[in-house]
Amino acid sequence: MAEAIEAPAGAGPVDHAPDADNYLTHGKGVLSWLFTLDHKRIGVMYLVVILASFFLGGVFALVLRTELWTPGTTIITADTYNKMFTLHGAVMIFLFIIPGIPATLGNFVLPLMLGAKDVALPRLNLASFWLWLTGATVAVASIIIGAVDTGWTFYTPYSTSTTTAVTAMTLGAFILGFSSIFTGLNFIVTIHKMRPEGMTWFRMPLFLWGIYSTAIIQVLATPVLGITLLLLVAERTLGVGIFDPALGGDPVLYQHFFWFYSHPAVYIMILPAMAIMSELISTFSGKHIFGYRFIAWSSIAIALLSFLVWGHHMFVSGQSGLVNMIFSALTFSVAIPSAVKVFNWLATMYKGSIRLAAPMLYALSFLFLFAIGGLTGLFLGSLSTDIHLHDTYFVVAHFHYVMFGGTVIAFLGGIHYWWPKMFGRMYSERWAQVSALLIFVGFNLTFFTQFVMGSHGMPRRYYNYLERFTAYHQASTVGSFILALGFLIMAGYLLHSLVSGERAPANPWGAATLEWETTSPPAYYNFAHEMRAGDPYDLDAMRWDPATGGYVRKDPSSVLASTGETG
């Protein structure tokens, strides 16, 4: 742990030789990783464990889809099925998608974009990684103790009466929540206090605006989930009765508490995805981002509105008509900043020279899928249609179009975009395109059929179904396996690239944000000089350099701070 402190100031050679000292080779052994304070290594460790969680959640999903191949029993019992969909939800939400982008790409890229050496509070950063590990261990341990079968929302009163390991799972989620809070807190402080010379708020890359907005939600909403889950634990262990009608409590209060966090939480998931999108669209359209200020403000607007719409999860839980109407109207208002973003991305692409590299394929997928996911959200936000669609596969499909089609797809785009920076290797572009295509097709086959099923009245979370839904369910299951194949191929070529991928240049894409000014992979100290930020989307400042096979700045001194050498 002491390495970061003892290193002499001014160290941090940026040697452009490919095998020079970098963050991957700086320090050997498992302990040098597990106790590192380096934001890049912490980001990479998060990437490993979070992708492992994604794999686990994915396996659960495949089991579900296989079971649903036929009505009645296919491979597992009804009880196991209930546990499977709960675990799929809980693992994907709490272990994978909430920490996903901020903890991995955010940790790795955010300080680099700021031209900084690390996040503001590196020890807290490491602590939050360890909290993640602890929380994940407790949550996964609950599977062995007695896998939870309540659904990932842990609704009372069932969650307080079931004999499954709700306590362990919720304690796990509680600890994971603190990991998320500390990550958000760290990013807020870093962005406030560590911006380089020349980087005013409105010259920050939009990725930082997205991560900043996310961090606000993480910090303000997650504590409420923390206390809610703690109350649930107290309810189960002591019987405090706050949510138990038999003891004078109110189970709907649990729903309010839960969604006060969990609705903002879906913006914790989508805002970082939008943050990545702004970078991808500008870079691969070869154009300055369109409507910078609108995109920046829309992130903040989404963050604030996210706190005002939780009631739309309880339209049929006995809220008053007036409250329903207010929440419905507020829900519609979220469409405005979301649409502002999409239109600005489209305007950025307009008359751009679009390169269909793998990250851009994902960006285009995002636009298509998020548009469907977002617009079907309006069906659910309208009171009359929601009564019909509530708790059907329509909701499942909407949620997956936004969370998978939106967040996961953008996450994949981000991984492909920053992969060369993270590991200094290029992946196979051809295989990347194959896998992007498979994922796009598989995804739509899996979930579009669910829109149809849902609107025909197929309820979600059901083990059995009517004969007439068989074709839809089977199409959906086939889609999920195509999806899995796409991911398998991706795992293959990404791992392959680590071993024998082509060496990546410092700036393979021609982007103008600061993380591309250091080597790939970055040096331990990130930059040799204090950096100065200019316009993050001034792509004309870059030129192709055949010698390195990447892009270089036409005027390299334009990003060096006037203070000169570090230290």
Add this chain to the structure above:
Amino acid sequence: MAGHATTPQEGLRVDHHFENPDQQYQSAKLGMWVFLATEILFFGGLFVAYSVYRANHPEIFIFGHHFLDKNLGALNTVILICSSLTAAWAVRAAQLKQIGLLKLMLVLTMLCAFGFMGVKAVEYNTKWKHGLLWAGSYDPHLEHDEPAIEIATEGELLVDGTEVAAEVVSEAQRVGDADLVESEVVSKSVVVQDQTASPVDRSNIAPAAEGPAGLARSDEGTMDEHAIAIEPANAQTFFSIYFLMTGLHGIHVLGGIGAFLWLLMCAHRGDFATGHFTRVDMVALYWHVVDLIWIYLFLLLYLVE
């Protein structure tokens, strides 16, 4: 944060990723404020639960708060306010490199915190003895339970209640604890639930001095402010909320004690000899918030009316 005076600390060891001590100090400070915001929201959930149940069932809170000892609550409030003073004084001592004074203030703050927990323990113990616990374990009773009371008719109740009071008074005189009288008598009356009371009586918002069951008597000084009518339905909710809120707060006090102990060790090691006071400042900020939350708890739980 914004507007905060820049306070360069010459003795601060600057971590490699900061440009100067001030940037490091300001980062820590902002981080702490954000953390405190999360703490407020963390407690916020409980305050919302309190508000919801209080708004829907005010009678539960009016009834329940009689069982909390205002004097002990007030004593704890004074203790915590004093500890905030000593914590703030510790920050000043650290800034001025007065290590002896700093240690003294840290010790005083810890003593206050221990005092707070001690008083709290006394209060919890009383509740425990009387079965005034959270909903699942709510079982109000006297130590020497007299089943006769539960089956007594209204007329006998008055007589019986008087007897009990006399017995408790004599016991309290023996022990020399005046508070015992109140809590015993009050908890005794809980046992005597009037099962025949109409729903209207049960949701009496402001009980009359003369309760419908005739248990609360206005002629005795100790009973005056503790006039209780009938135990409303779901009275246990009050104690659930009481234990959740004060319990979570108590855990934060324990955390504070740990933090002050750590500061004391740092001070002893000589960490603050150079005028580096960030840590003291951060812990003191945390302590002030813990103090502030208690003040709200005191108002909302002990002084309901």
